[in-house]
Amino acid sequence: MDSLYGNLKKNQYSDYYPFHMPGHKRNLPGRPMESFYGIDITEIDGFDNLHCPGGILQEMRERAAVLFGAEESFLMVNGSTGGILSAVSAVFRGGDTILMARNCHKAVYHSVYLNRLKTEYLYPTFVKEYNICGGISSGKVSEMLTENPEIKGVLLTSPTYDGVVSDIASIVRVAHERKVPVIVDEAHGAHFCLDSRFPESAVACGADLVIQSIHKTLPSFTQTAVLHVQGTLVDRDRLKRFLQIYQTSSPSYILMAGMDQCLSILETERENLCHSFFKRDKMFCDSTKELRNINILSMDNQFKKEYYIVAVDPGKKILSVKGTNCTGQQLYKLLLEKYHLQPEMAAQDYVTAILTVCDKEEGVQRLADALQEIDIGLQRVPDEEFPSVTGCAGTACYDIHYAMDAEYESIPLKDAAGKISAGFINIYPPGIPLIVPGEYFTEDIVRQIRRYKTQGFTVEGMTGKGQQVSIIKEEKNAQNKNCLYDRTCQ
Ligand SMILES: Cc1ncc(COP(=O)(O)O)c(C=O)c1O
Numbered sequence: 001m002d003s004l005y006g007n008l009k010k011n012q013y014s015d016y017y018p019f020h021m022p023g024h025k026r027n028l029p030g031r032p033m034e035s036f037y038g039i040d041i042t043e044i045d046g047f048d049n050l051h052c053p054g055g056i057l058q059e060m061r062e063r064a065a066v067l068f069g070a071e072e073s074f075l076m077v078n079g080s081t082g083g084i085l086s087a088v089s090a091v092f093r094g095g096d097t098i099l100m101a102r103n104c105h106k107a108v109y110h111s112v113y114l115n116r117l118k119t120e121y122l123y124p125t126f127v128k129e130y131n132i133c134g135g136i137s138s139g140k141v142s143e144m145l146t147e148n149p150e151i152k153g154v155l156l157t158s159p160t161y162d163g164v165v166s167d168i169a170s171i172v173r174v175a176h177e178r179k180v181p182v183i184v185d186e187a188h189g190a191h192f193c194l195d196s197r198f199p200e201s202a203v204a205c206g207a208d209l210v211i212q213s214i215h216k217t218l219p220s221f222t223q224t225a226v227l228h229v230q231g232t233l234v235d236r237d238r239l240k241r242f243l244q245i246y247q248t249s250s251p252s253y254i255l256m257a258g259m260d261q262c263l264s265i266l267e268t269e270r271e272n273l274c275h276s277f278f279k280r281d282k283m284f285c286d287s288t289k290e291l292r293n294i295n296i297l298s299m300d301n302q303f304k305k306e307y308y309i310v311a312v313d314p315g316k317k318i319l320s321v322k323g324t325n326c327t328g329q330q331l332y333k334l335l336l337e338k339y340h341l342q343p344e345m346a347a348q349d350y351v352t353a354i355l356t357v358c359d360k361e362e363g364v365q366r367l368a369d370a371l372q373e374i375d376i377g378l379q380r381v382p383d384e385e386f387p388s389v390t391g392c393a394g395t396a397c398y399d400i401h402y403a404m405d406a407e408y409e410s411i412p413l414k415d416a417a418g419k420i421s422a423g424f425i426n427i428y429p430p431g432i433p434l435i436v437p438g439e440y441f442t443e444d445i446v447r448q449i450r451r452y453k454t455q456g457f458t459v460e461g462m463t464g465k466g467q468q469v470s471i472i473k474e475e476k477n478a479q480n481k482n483c484l485y486d487r488t489c490q
Pocket residue numbers: 078079080081082105107157160161185187188213223225430431
């Protein structure tokens with residue numbers, strides 16, 4: 001069978017003249033990116049249709065299902081974002097209640113807004129040793145489902161952006177006892193299915209819908225993702241309907257040819273790739289185990305009991321400088337400017353480095369060497385408390401859609417405490433809302449936002465040249481039937 005790329009190349013050099021989109025007509029000779037234009041087509045004869053596949057794209061879907069161990073898989077060109085929007089819309093109807101982890105990515109919140117859902121939150125534990133979110137307890141899921149029988153589905157992120165994996169199998173078990181489907185945002189865990197040394201994937205744990213950004217951790221182009229569905233709790237026709245709504249009607253064949261290649265690489269080289277990954281990982285762990293000041297997150301026996309963490313992704317290296325005279329941003333800058341190593345991101349207390357099956361040994365060794373050198377120059381200092389980025393229980397007053405669509409005004413951040421937010425404020429990355437529409441600005445949140453801004457983090461959602469926040473013009477709305485909670489939460 002020819003690859004999609006092979007077919008696109010054949011088409012490029014054939015004598016079929018294009019009286020179709022795209023407008024560049026594959027005719028920009030001598031221009032930059034000429035080779036990309038050459039294979040950039042739309043759904044012409046012989047190239048199938050992403051939204052109604054029956055040929056090469058259908059075969060790719062079937063291959064993806066085998067590779068990822070799912071009953072049925074869908075290819076997506078709009079990232080996990082499109083998959084999350086589709087999955088949530090398939091499971092819930094307007095006004096339904098979702099039980100979701102409060103540390104979900106903004107895409108989940110956007111799906112809640114678009115579907116006008118009511119939210120019940122699962123607050124993750126907080127791993128104080130690293131200042132990161134821990135896991136979600138299946139006991140808590142069970143308790144919430146019992147207390148709130150109106151809940152129509154559960155959604156959580158596992159692994160988190162920091163590589164923390166929750167006990168999905170147990171969560172699925174307690175949800176399925178009540179016939180409630182579980183959606184897992186596994187955007188950062190597409191590689192889990194490749195080898196048993198990685199944490200167990202949410203698909204293997206029986207989750208009903210699993211969304212994975214293959215572009216994040218596998219050899220695939222940015223924007224590409226897959227969505228898996230299994231079991232009988234999800235209406236698959238409804239899911240297909242929403243995949244059509246949330247994805248472009250003109251999917252890029254460059255991206256899809258890249259997905260085809262990603263599948264082929266994994267089908268044929270998975271064992272070797274994983275073998276080399278774990279060899280590099282061992283080398284990295286061995287070279288950094290003697291560090292005295294930089295702590296690297298790894299699974300700890302206590303984690304399971306205390307933080308409901310069942311595994312930590314070996315592909316995420318959380319390089320913590322907590323309790324030293326260095327901040328996460330300083331370590332990031334040092335790695336970037338002195339060692340020419342580009343990390344994924346910096347948080348207050350740590351830097352995240354991503355390792356995948358496509359790394360070079362030399363790159364990973366350079367990171368280990370740099371950390372050894374940096375570690376020697378660090379000193380321990382008294383630790384400073386830095387709160388979680390995931391809001392806190394009891395501050396929600398209105399449904400997200402109500403607050404987002406209410407009349408609003410912009411006020412200076414300094415005056416926001418006690419007011420109700422009309423928008424999301426996210427620290428990016430990771431894109432988890434610090435405050436969501438309908439929640440109160442507490443003194444703590446205002447302080448946190450100010451601090452993130454002073455420290456140079458990207459704070460999304462501020463208005464008025466980044467100094468203001470939107471709050472709902474309320475009081476008159478307090479009696480509105482959409483009011484989620486009694487205002488006593490103030
Ligand atoms: C946990 C999580 N979910 C979903 C997304 C959205 O993924 P994508 O960028 O593929 O749309 C991200 C992106 O960073 C993420 O971190």
